[in-house]
Amino acid sequence: MKAYAYVDRVGLDALQLVERPDPAAPGPREIVLKLRAAALNYRDLAIAAGTYHVGVCPPLVPLSDGAGEVVAAGSKVTRFRVGDLACPVYLPDWLDGPISPRVARRRLGGPSDGVLQEFMRLSEEEAVRAPHHLAPVEAACLPVTAVTAWRSLYEVGALAPGDSLVVQGAGGLSTAAIQFAAAGGAHVISLVRCGEHQARLRELGAHEVVVSADSADWTARILELSGGLGADAALNVAGGDTLTPMVRALRVGGSVHLAGYAAGTIAALDLFDAIRRAATLHVATAGSRHSFESLVRVMELHSLRPAIARSFDVSEIQEAFACLSKGGHVGKVVLTF
């Protein structure tokens, strides 16, 4: 079978199309997936750039987010049938409950092999059936991105109807958060750098769009939009110098979910501002298989479809990475196989 891999060293220019042995026949509780689509994350860029400095070493098949068809299933498999569309779980050992050292070790796309390969053989416990109404490219957006958004808002946090939520950015994680928060009845304030995608963001569920380029003081604008008291919660995907103004936009007792580092991997927190807001900061780390299954249920109930910014053929992987790196899009950058 074919796969893309960092063979000698990890780095975008070292990514190669390689030939690997076809998967063996599945064991009694295993399945074989034929991958149909994958999606890119900033994490993939950080790993490729060598800045995500945790035991990621070659050879490595990259990418964490993918979806494929079940083409073979062991005799005792109960969770899938041949023909099902399924997604490998990003943290395959995390079935349920809070994160723990035990479940945080194996991660698809680094340090474990990811989804940029023709087939994957895995335990049936390590995959989740995709929502019935989704195409493979849509399902490929779920395992890291949508699960992280879901878990942050509804499992780490407990976003309630009517709560005001600020969602920074317009990438895959941010658009998933907008959709889930809207499905849950929250008041969604989208915070973006430029104004070109407002209509799309509203279509996805944003009630308000604040354009930071238009607003010298976007903190003040958010306070105004959240009844003068500040937002109940916020999703921060940029880190760096954006954390403190976001904390200032919270109500007293509010919380921020930190789920990215687009503007800087060191987030600077002004403690006086944070004390005044009595803020809580939750650092996001994907979610369990149970989180994923909860999300599937929600997406089916509400007929939600992930926002796709641009789709590339897998052979255009370098262009896809360049597109993600450039930014400015709404939704996920995906690959079809």
Next chain:
Amino acid sequence: MKAYAYVDRVGLDALQLVERPDPAAPGPREIVLKLRAAALNYRDLAIAAGTYHVGVCPPLVPLSDGAGEVVAAGSKVTRFRVGDLACPVYLPDWLDGPISPRVARRRLGGPSDGVLQEFMRLSEEEAVRAPHHLAPVEAACLPVTAVTAWRSLYEVGALAPGDSLVVQGAGGLSTAAIQFAAAGGAHVISLVRCGEHQARLRELGAHEVVVSADSADWTARILELSGGLGADAALNVAGGDTLTPMVRALRVGGSVHLAGYAAGTIAALDLFDAIRRAATLHVATAGSRHSFESLVRVMELHSLRPAIARSFDVSEIQEAFACLSKGGHVGKVVLTF
């Protein structure tokens, strides 16, 4: 001014129209409400019947749920303006946080005087502005009924989008729960005794209606409708012998909110069933002013209007009580002044 009161003893047949002094001018932080509407609760029936045996003694102005117009406001009042529609808070000392002995003492409609009077003078802290889009009869449904439903689902519980919720009954509390759960993106299963109101219940937000009269085993039907595993949460308004079958309809780890006793004030819980379900039972007790304000925000964001079963003139109070007692309606029984 006029008021209805239990003068010598508490009992429906002892309820009298009485003359009371007009309220004094409000103090600096007080308001005067001219009541426009009230709504009935089973608690009012239990108090009148003498079965609600906690220090309720005459003279007493009954009813806990009401709404009125602010007709006077003290010089330092900041929460209201004359002309606002406002609701007295049922537990006036409960501003925020968990319930405590301190905040559970004063209760409108017994042991403290309730809303069945022409005017009420109260601290501005003891009232909440009604949702902008509601008429007085609609706002009158909120203080006990809707607040209890809201707090149970979203403050005591943390109902998430996609969660399955069973709501027993079709009265004011149950219809409010259906509306809030639907606004929050849950999968709502309405459980009623007879099938005549199905269309109305679906209109309010129920995805499924289970008619217990049609279904020897409604527990099995609910399990089927909630993916075979059982419901995540349930609202029980009947008590008595309905608790155990409702527990059986839960998923392992699910919870029941106990908010009524229409079928019996002693709820019988089969411990083997409860252990198998690892169930949690939350006994509901209204909510704080902060709960109420959260609910106002949600109702405005989602343009929710309480379901009103039947409206009576205040002079028809006995007919209204009879109507509530008879049951079989959808929504609240209300009074207009």
Next chain:
Amino acid sequence: MKAYAYVDRVGLDALQLVERPDPAAPGPREIVLKLRAAALNYRDLAIAAGTYHVGVCPPLVPLSDGAGEVVAAGSKVTRFRVGDLACPVYLPDWLDGPISPRVARRRLGGPSDGVLQEFMRLSEEEAVRAPHHLAPVEAACLPVTAVTAWRSLYEVGALAPGDSLVVQGAGGLSTAAIQFAAAGGAHVISLVRCGEHQARLRELGAHEVVVSADSADWTARILELSGGLGADAALNVAGGDTLTPMVRALRVGGSVHLAGYAAGTIAALDLFDAIRRAATLHVATAGSRHSFESLVRVMELHSLRPAIARSFDVSEIQEAFACLSKGGHVGKVVLTF
């Protein structure tokens, strides 16, 4: 190897000493335990009596609580070394997180084979190292009994130092709860039927002992001992008619953990009392492997040793069951092999 089993039918008089094949050599991630001790639970009595009506069928090796020595370990085992004292996990699939249908199925002692056998071969993931300072009979008290007490107080509940906790009974679960609550700095009120074991209960950590036989109104006595407002939490092991008076002994907003049914498997809850207390009832169901490991850490830090009521040789299994059934002891009834 030898084992005790219900061969043809489940029932104490049908328990037989049988010969079974010795365990195979452990797989790479498996261990073999040589059982050294076991402990009895009321659940074992209920299963034997046929009242615990969930898919428990012969042949069945009974008992859930046990401890043994690791006598063989596969080549890839990392959690144990030969010679370690270890306990099989009662719910072997429950590694962490909340209980779920998936993890609630396999249960040692019914429906799965339990610990009343000479050897057990199991995945290394399905056992927990015993606290270093405990003898086998002490470690055998932990898997169901102590884990249930621990999880109820500190994982389902969040007992804080200074909180008042009522612990009903003096059996294994109750004495474990007394010890853990005392280690956590709570104010522990022991509630027992007769007064003979007061000194022992205080030694285990009880600050107060209320003897219900001495006190027509033990509810009032508990209220008095908990500052007039009622207890923050209570552990109920009797069920039946004891639930309502226990709810009356709670503070407003307090909670009861339901962990037994010695006085009746139907718990009768007076809803008026429960509403007045705004009570929460948590039905206990053992705990995860992570709960167990947390408990090991606590027992080592505080040098806690389970209370043992009486120890029998395994050949005296019928006498041991009779002793448990008779009651009146403090701590666990255990068996040595």
Next chain:
Amino acid sequence: MKAYAYVDRVGLDALQLVERPDPAAPGPREIVLKLRAAALNYRDLAIAAGTYHVGVCPPLVPLSDGAGEVVAAGSKVTRFRVGDLACPVYLPDWLDGPISPRVARRRLGGPSDGVLQEFMRLSEEEAVRAPHHLAPVEAACLPVTAVTAWRSLYEVGALAPGDSLVVQGAGGLSTAAIQFAAAGGAHVISLVRCGEHQARLRELGAHEVVVSADSADWTARILELSGGLGADAALNVAGGDTLTPMVRALRVGGSVHLAGYAAGTIAALDLFDAIRRAATLHVATAGSRHSFESLVRVMELHSLRPAIARSFDVSEIQEAFACLSKGGHVGKVVLTF
């Protein structure tokens, strides 16, 4: 009466002994306290230095932490009797529940007048009875410092017996945290800059003392002391560059309470480290009256006495501030009147 106040401007050198009118006779629900002792916080230094830039303006009586004797009580006062030792509540409007904008406004010591005065007249709702066994200088350590420690560990967090907690520093907040965590059965690791106070810290409840000056890599030392996996929780009182190494010392899923800024008011958080730990950061802001009352109950049950570093006469207020500013002590810097 006498008071110390910032009269024309806020600043240590502008602090003056002034004469103010004696308090009026208390209203029906008011009390008059004769202050006996006060205690200093870093917040007082920050206010005096003008760096705590929130609406604090002269004239202002400084200091938030104090205790006094009830010398007069209104006719309807039920919470106190003349002669009681009591502490004014730092955030007088915060009775219970989570923090909110409403309760965060009034703060003793800035922007509201603080405790550095001979008498205070206040609503009986705005004070808490001191633990019975404490002297005034000890009780004066509680309202901000001990309440912040208590709430962080047991109300915002839920520290359980056996959990490992890192406590940075040896000031009033840190020593209170050590005492409360030890009372709650946690495994307490004290982290200090120099080694001179180890015996005292162990006496207060620390199981381990890590001296950062001795240990180039104190993060590694903490990981080692917490079973290799990292600490469950940590209290950070220094901020600045100490946050990231503290996050690295957490277990996956652990949390940090941020309660000070001795090393810098901007805390720099490395997001890669934080993501790897899936850390939660809670910013502390004192606590409610209910938090304070819970703490009184714990201190009485466990006979805890606050650690006092040095006691000054109120006339030596400047020396006291200098002592706090210099640091290096164990416990609170207090003033007696």
